[in-house]
Amino acid sequence: xxxxxxxxxxxxxxxxxxxxxxxxxxxxxxxxxxxxxxxxxxxxxxxxxxxxxxxxxxxxxxxxxxxxxxxxxxxxxxxxxxxxxxxxxxxxxxxxxxxxxxxxxxxxxxxxxxxxxxxxxxxxxxxxxxxxxxxxxxxxxxxxxxxxxxxxxxxxxxxxxxxxxxxxxxxxxxxxxxxxxxxxxxxxxxxxxxxxxxxxxxxxxxxxxxxxxxxxxxxxxxxxxxxxxxxxxxxxxxxxxxxxxxxxxx
Amino acid sequence: xxxxxxxxxxxxxxxxxxxxxxxxxxxxxxxxxxxxxxxxxxxxxxxxxxxxxxxxxxxxxxxxxxxxxxxxxxxxxxxxxxxxxxxxxxxxxxxxxxxxxxxxxxxxxxxxxxxxxxxxxxxxxxxxxxxxxxxxxxxxxxxxxxxxxxxxxxxxxxxxxxxxxxxxxxxxxxxxxxxxxxxxxxxxxxxxxxxxxxxxxxxxxxxxxxxxxxxxxxxxxxxxxxxxxxxxxxxxxxxxxxxxxxxxxxxxxxxxxxxxxxxxxxxxxxxxxxxxxxxxxxxxxxxxxxxxxxxxxxxxxxxxxxxxxxxxxxxxxxxxx
Numbered sequence: 001x002x003x004x005x006x007x008x009x010x011x012x013x014x015x016x017x018x019x020x021x022x023x024x025x026x027x028x029x030x031x032x033x034x035x036x037x038x039x040x041x042x043x044x045x046x047x048x049x050x051x052x053x054x055x056x057x058x059x060x061x062x063x064x065x066x067x068x069x070x071x072x073x074x075x076x077x078x079x080x081x082x083x084x085x086x087x088x089x090x091x092x093x094x095x096x097x098x099x100x101x102x103x104x105x106x107x108x109x110x111x112x113x114x115x116x117x118x119x120x121x122x123x124x125x126x127x128x129x130x131x132x133x134x135x136x137x138x139x140x141x142x143x144x145x146x147x148x149x150x151x152x153x154x155x156x157x158x159x160x161x162x163x164x165x166x167x168x169x170x171x172x173x174x175x176x177x178x179x180x181x182x183x184x185x186x187x188x189x190x191x192x193x194x195x196x197x198x199x200x201x202x203x204x205x206x207x208x209x210x211x212x213x214x215x216x217x218x219x220x221x222x223x224x225x226x227x228x229x230x231x232x233x234x235x236x237x238x239x240x241x242x243x244x245x246x247x248x249x250x
Numbered sequence: 251x252x253x254x255x256x257x258x259x260x261x262x263x264x265x266x267x268x269x270x271x272x273x274x275x276x277x278x279x280x281x282x283x284x285x286x287x288x289x290x291x292x293x294x295x296x297x298x299x300x301x302x303x304x305x306x307x308x309x310x311x312x313x314x315x316x317x318x319x320x321x322x323x324x325x326x327x328x329x330x331x332x333x334x335x336x337x338x339x340x341x342x343x344x345x346x347x348x349x350x351x352x353x354x355x356x357x358x359x360x361x362x363x364x365x366x367x368x369x370x371x372x373x374x375x376x377x378x379x380x381x382x383x384x385x386x387x388x389x390x391x392x393x394x395x396x397x398x399x400x401x402x403x404x405x406x407x408x409x410x411x412x413x414x415x416x417x418x419x420x421x422x423x424x425x426x427x428x429x430x431x432x433x434x435x436x437x438x439x440x441x442x443x444x445x446x447x448x449x450x451x452x453x454x455x456x457x458x459x460x461x462x463x464x465x466x467x468x469x470x471x472x473x474x475x476x477x478x479x480x481x482x483x484x485x486x487x488x489x490x491x492x493x494x495x496x497x498x499x500x501x502x503x504x505x506x507x508x509x510x511x512x513x514x515x516x517x518x519x520x521x522x523x524x525x526x527x528x529x530x531x532x533x534x535x536x537x538x539x540x541x542x543x544x545x546x547x548x549x550x551x552x553x554x555x556x557x558x559x560x561x562x563x564x565x566x567x568x569x570x571x
Contacts (some may be wrong), residue, residue, distance in 0.1 A: 067391060077451045077452045078451045081453065083440070093446050094449075095446060095449065095450075098441070106442045106453050107457065109438055110435075110451065115435075118435070118438075157453055177541070222294075
């Protein structure tokens with residue numbers, strides 16, 4: 001079933017040079033509304049650089065990023081939040097002196113529809129915690145959570161800004177099998193609630209399992225794009241991941 | 251306390267206790283000069299209130315927002331000179347104090363716009379540079395008397411009590427602002443910036459405007475303290491109000507008391523205000539060295555200051571590790 005919704009994110013010819021090295025070269029793609037769009041690639045393929053440029057953490061050397069017709073190339077993260085785009089971090093970054101609830105409260109206070117009252121913010125933060133399943137940890141210091149819950153806190157904070165587009169960077173990194181499965185289920189539910197997810201990951205299995213559409217990066221270039229089925233059978237992708245088949249070993 | 255925590259959430263009890271404590275303290279300080287009429291005692295408390303004010307002010311930026319500035323002498327000095335110039339031009343001193351707040355806040359924007367492009371230690375170093383540059387300019391500015399200083403002519407009869415209550419009121423205003431910020435959305439934003447500026451920005455907090463606003467508020471309060479000081483001292487000079495040691499003192503107090511808390515800077519201001527003169531009188535040559543050593547010791551062994559240390563002791567007594 002092909003997604004025919006309008007695009008929420010359009011990336012055109014995005015390029016990033018670090019000195020003489022081109023980490024991302026002329027990458028273009030579209031993410032459609034209510035889609036889980038995956039980006040995979042071997043280590044050093046440029047996934048994180050691409051993600052950083054879209055999330056406003058890195059300025060592209062050239063190219064453009066648009067969201068619903070607005071140019072958001074190089075727009076600072078706190079402005080992206082107001083435009084309905086939120087991100088999670090690969091390495092979790094909770095506010096360590098705050099409780100879990102207070103962490104989410106920051107996002108409610110300053111998100112897309114800012115809430116001024118502390119009482120109202122706490123209530124909404126608690127709702128979000130409930131929706132990602134860590135409300136029982138609300139009053140714990142954020143620094144004491146195990147990895148699985150910290151990743152959920154990352155998602156909770158991003159969701160609390162009320163985004164339309166959620167950018168997830170390696171959200172399953174460091175999780176066990178069952179934690180990964182639960183996390184992917186959460187991503188599906190986020191999509192079914194009407195949001196769009198762009199998901200960057202090097203765990204191929206996770207990406208194949210959850211994504212509606214996948215783009216493969218290799219050496220900073222786009223190698224392939226399509227449905228999970230298509231990607232799994234693309235010879236170029238197989239070559240990039242497994243190497244070339246040689247005679248006698250097939 | 252435990253009776254209350256049984257029915258009320260802990261944070262309400264905390265708020266309530268804080269409010270009672272602050273009103274009791276304010277009342278005691280308002281009454282005490284009437285009971286102890288010694289001019290020296292009143293003078294000591296007067297300067298202490300000014301130090302408490304600057305201590306609270308510095309903590310808004312350096313504590314709540316985590317932006318350590320070594321440049322608060324700029325605002326203290328600008329405030330002092332603004333009041334001095336205006337009073338000599340015949341302006342009412344209390345209007346002059348407000349003008350001091352405004353000029354100091356404006357200067358804070360001029361300093362902050364470039365300096366907040368830097369982070370952490372680089373920001374701190376930039377503030378040292380700016381502060382020293384301002385001092386050199388003021389030392390060579392002829393219409394304020396340059397290095398030889400500037401004298402203020404007061405037209406009203408001198409009333410020590412008026413000075414005393416002015417300083418007390420200013421400290422109370424500073425405390426109220428600090429308390430309100432700590433319990434408001436603005437304070438949440440500052441705290442997020444202190445803990446992880448990038449993560450805060452990713453949740454919609456604009457670090458730049460938050461820092462500029464905290465800086466401007468802090469500068470306004472520091473500038474007013476400078477103005478109140480100038481009126482009392484009747485003579486100011488760049489080496490004093492703009493001196494690097496002034497910046498260090500303003501930074502030292504909240505660190506002593508407990509950074510990023512509401513009460514820490516108050517405590518630090520009182521301790522410092524009362525001890526400072528004794529230290530300067532006893533060790534006139536090396537008192538700055540002592541401040542430096544004290545700063546290093548606190549940061550190494552008790553970064554939470556007196557308040558942090560007390561909290562630790564209380565926790566240990568209650569048996570929570």
